[in-house]
Amino acid sequence: MDLAREHGISSQAVRNYERDGVIPAARRTPSGYRAYTEVHAAALRAYLALVAGHGYATAGEIMRAAVRGDLDAALRAVDSSHAQLLRDRETLDAVEATIGVLTAAPTPSPPGRPLTVGDLAHRLGVTPATLRKWERAGILCPARDRAAGQRLYGPDDVRDAELTHLLRRGGYLLEHIATVMRQVRAADGPGPLAASLHTWRQRLATRGHAMLVAAGHLAGYLAATGP
Known part of the structure; x- marks a missing residue:
């Protein structure tokens, strides 16, 4: 799976992220295979970058809100992490x-x-x-x-x-x-x-830099899903 290879993770990990709601649900082909798009790739990049900057719990909170289209909740979680x-x-x-x-x-x-x-x-x-x-x-x-x-x-x-x-x-x-x-x-x-x-x-400097990188990937995902 190209989506998994890009990040050196397993296909099962990608499916787990989909199950957990941190990347969007994939469309299924008639034969039952998942069809991932550039939107899924952008979501996965954003999630993994957010983990590096904010930790698993906050990254999950941000991406689940972003995936369901609740931008205010996603940005509130980002703000709270920066305040910490x-x-x-x-x-x-x-x-x-x-x-x-x-x-x-x-x-x-x-x-x-x-x-x-x-x-x-x-x-x-x-x-x-x-x-x-x-x-x-x-x-x-x-x-x-x-x-x-x-x-x-x-x-x-x-x-x-x-x-x-x-x-x-x-x-x-x-x-x-x-x-x-x-x-x-x-x-x-x-x-x-x-x-x-x-x-x-x-x-702290490493964490702050990772947050900046994650912000760019999150913005990329939001742009990919925008109108």
């Missing part, structure tokens, strides 16, 4: 803007004890409710005093709270800050995270 890429870039910017704080030595707590929520709130000039909000967002993870049940903030918690305060003053959203903290923990500390920033930005 922008949020990922903003998160990376947040990490890069504060990597010096992350790699600095933790700010020491008062000798002999961690800080309570009131102590830390006073230190930062925020309310205890703000610290609890940061905790609910997954940014802070203080220990608890088993007897009294109160939150106890050690040196790392204090550093994370000061970093969060810095980012909030810079206008960053809590979801971005929470992602920064998850990246630090997943990288097993700020040092490995700092070393991974270049690779992280390269991945």
Whole structure:
């Protein structure tokens, strides 16, 4: 099948894509064979390019909408994916803007004890409710005093709270800050995270370029099916 050979995939894969609605249904010949046209070829090119840029789930959503003629839904899915890429870039910017704080030595707590929520709130000039909000967002993870049940903030918690305060003053959203903290923990500390920033930005650039390529193929499919 020429349609499959162009992309190095199997004929069954093409039939599966037709079944899943990401390319149009093919007309059948009297003998029962599928008759694919340039419209199907354009749809397959668009779908595979969209997978590279947006991932399987979003690519499927875009192409199913395009195939059924719902252009608004297709473009909305494209817009949503681009917005996610922008949020990922903003998160990376947040990490890069504060990597010096992350790699600095933790700010020491008062000798002999961690800080309570009131102590830390006073230190930062925020309310205890703000610290609890940061905790609910997954940014802070203080220990608890088993007897009294109160939150106890050690040196790392204090550093994370000061970093969060810095980012909030810079206008960053809590979801971005929470992602920064998850990246630090997943990288097993700020040092490995700092070393991974270049690779992280390269991945975002690759994804953005793939989205541009996919946009061209999607436009080609829409032109092939237009009036």
